[in-house]
Amino acid sequence: MTGLGRLGRLVLIGVPFFWLALFFLLPLLIVGKVSLAESTIGIPPYTPLIAHDGRGLKLLATAANFALIASDDLYLRAYLGSLGNAALATALCLIIGYPVAYAIARCQTGRRQLLLFLVMLPFWTSFLIRVYAWIAILEPNGLVNQALTSLGLIAAPLPLLNNQFSVELGLVYSYLPFMILPLYGSLSNLDRSLIEAAADLGARPLRVFLGVTLPLTLPGIAAGSLLVLIPAIGEFVIPDLLGGPDTLMIGKVLWDEFFNNRDWPVAAAVAVVLVAALAVPLLAAQRFLERGHAR
């Protein structure tokens, strides 16, 4: 735009940049720093990085926290458990979300907007409360067990809560809209004439789906999967409310390490490893979203 002036540009870019550098990038660096410290009594409850020890400045970095994480298989199991749960949830969201997105894409334009709005609406109501709602449904005295018992289908209440099943259910429930929207985006951009051409050339419906629709909606699938997988790995609320004693997810481990054990350096180290593990899909997500804008 013909010159907002260099000062204008500086302000428009600089102010948010400075804010984000201060409140996002710098904190991440501090997490890295604390992960190299030792836990102590005091405020703050960790040792400083650089200290004076009479003769000069000394670097007090220790890799003890990382060693602890590597040695105690609790953490490894938690990382893998998170990854496993998140991956399963992503797959389930895909299986459930694809037909829904497909059905919406086939509707007329006016109705489509309404349906999309209805898909997003639960997202706007409290996440916490929606997760909590499942407790009432899944608990031994909850709705499902009540219904099944009164229908005479079961004798004793099913253990639907505080286990793997409820955690997966909660994950899928919370992240489903994030899968549906990008899928819908891809499906609505699909050129119907391609499908018709394939059918015209003799392909049966299943072949058309596998050979034309699915490959062409791969960008939507990728976007939705990233939007579900990455946050789900570090999810805390769902495993805490709906999970049981054997539910090991890294978000919960981090919380416990921090609030219950009061071991900040270890919590920081857990966070560093988590960010490192997420770095690759994170960069993929950014590359993806940027390409969407370049188009």
Next chain:
Amino acid sequence: MALLEIAGVSKRFGATTAVDDVTLRLERGAFFGLLGPSGCGKTTLLRMIAGFESPDSGRIVIDGVDAAGLPPYARPVNMMFQSYALFPHMDVAGNIAFGLRQERMDRRRIAARVAEMLALVQMPGYARRRPHELSGGQRQRVALARALAKMPKLLLLDEPLAALDRKLRAETRLELVGIQERVGITFLVVTHDQEEALSMASCIAVMDRGRLVQTGPPAEIYERPASRLSPNFVGEVNLFEGELTAGFNCLALAVTGFPEPIPLPSGTQLPKGGAAALVVRPEKLVLSHAPPAGFAIAATVSSVGYLGGGSIVHLATEQQKALKAYLPGTAAGAFGRGTRVWVAWPAEDGVILMQ
């Protein structure tokens, strides 16, 4: 002093030269047309006059003031955009008044000027409407009113009729000319439509691939094209290429395969032996069943296209050359497909082009 002087202006975008050393003068009060096919650089030139691009070389002088470095809001030039660019969140009156508000004109004068402009484009009573409530033709008028409101020294119009349907286009053409005469402002219209330029402008500049090809009044552009480009673009032509040679009483064009050389217009002063091209407009061709006195070419009618006011007759000569003739009214009725005819034209109606 000319209102607008463009001297040696060039503009490059990367490897492409959009405008190549263009020099032009616009006189005050003229209705000037800049004509050319898509991609010829006319829009780029327009944007440089308006101030949205700056030339890599050359000067643009508006009413005696060098426009170099002047931003668009500081130039006494206003533009009517091809997409109209009406502000969607303002009503019609707000749109027209926008430029006046930037001048800090007082409220009452603004209201009076807005009413005046609406009357000028024949849309009184539309002041409170919003752009999305208007039809394409109505939006065009509002865009014109908005651009005229500030009474600029020069009004630029970017393909003003492109988005209108055919009938509306013809009506609006006349209106634009009428408005320009009433208001007395210098208009510069950029268009790819030959009919538009020929019928509206008092002076036309033809551009192709960044270069200025010819400048002059419409009749001259049409009847006496200065180079191969002008006629090929401006209207239909029949083109003969060959060598200059001596003819019967005059200079003639010897074309390979044709038995006789084609007589050229009698004033033509050119050395024999050089290569040249002859251009004849379809409406100048005369068809007859019997061979006429004087020069004629034998041909067969390959198709006749009825246009309502006349017909285009496509012919093929014995040398397999395609010719086009335009016959008014129902005269083409006498020449059905396959008829053998003789094609002739007054030698004075041909135009010689140097390569």
Next chain:
Amino acid sequence: MIPPRAAGWFGLGALILGFGFLYAPIVLLVLYSFNASRLVTVWAGFSTRWYGALLHDEAFGAAALTSLEVAAMAATVSLVLGSCAGFSMARFARFPGRLVFGFALLAPLVVPEVILGLSLLLLFVACESWFGGPSRGMLTITVAHATFGACFVSVLVRAQLTGFDRALEEAALDLGARPWTVLMRITLPGIRPALVSGWLLAFTLSLDDLVIASFVTGPSATTLPMAVFSSVRLGVSPEVNALATLFLCVVFLPVAFAGWLMARAERRRQLTQQVRGE
């Protein structure tokens, strides 16, 4: 091609099951908020006693007030920051640090909340030990929420700016307006739907946040999600059902309004394009 009728039934089935799954818990919450009995198992008749209990509950009341104040402030700061950021990314194709800036704008949207919360808390603690810094409480929660809110707003603003007709800005410049005037009078009004929904989005996200607030808060500040969380950790609580229903109403209205605004803007834009193409 899938025979139209079968596709129709399949589609309808998918929609019913999908939306049923999404909305069943919400519907149940609303229903049970009017249940006279405390237990989910027994329907004891229609009653609004839990709403009464909720309104008299001081802890919830104070928490709600805190949350509303924080959300309003955070949303406003988010709007300013996010609009600047979205504008910069959409309009300035190249500037030093654009890659890092872009990353910092997108990463908070996907990074797990526990990491965002932990990192911010460590920052505030470090500030306290270096500068005797701000004590943790409403201020720190507001700052935290403004940070990720800004990222969401920037996405919306950038998207709407990308579709914005630049010819409108050029026309304004041509008519004598200076660049700053063009920004204020043409560009910003032009992206108003993104600004409004951006503020509402940031407001809702702030109101809903549990994890980050829990990390960065201080002894004095309790937000509504924190109060709800401590309540539901102990099991189903009927007061929370009433709260959930109230919440739905409070959130549904502004969001529906924002949705309606954007739909109207979209219809207008399509109408403009249609007529222009004639």
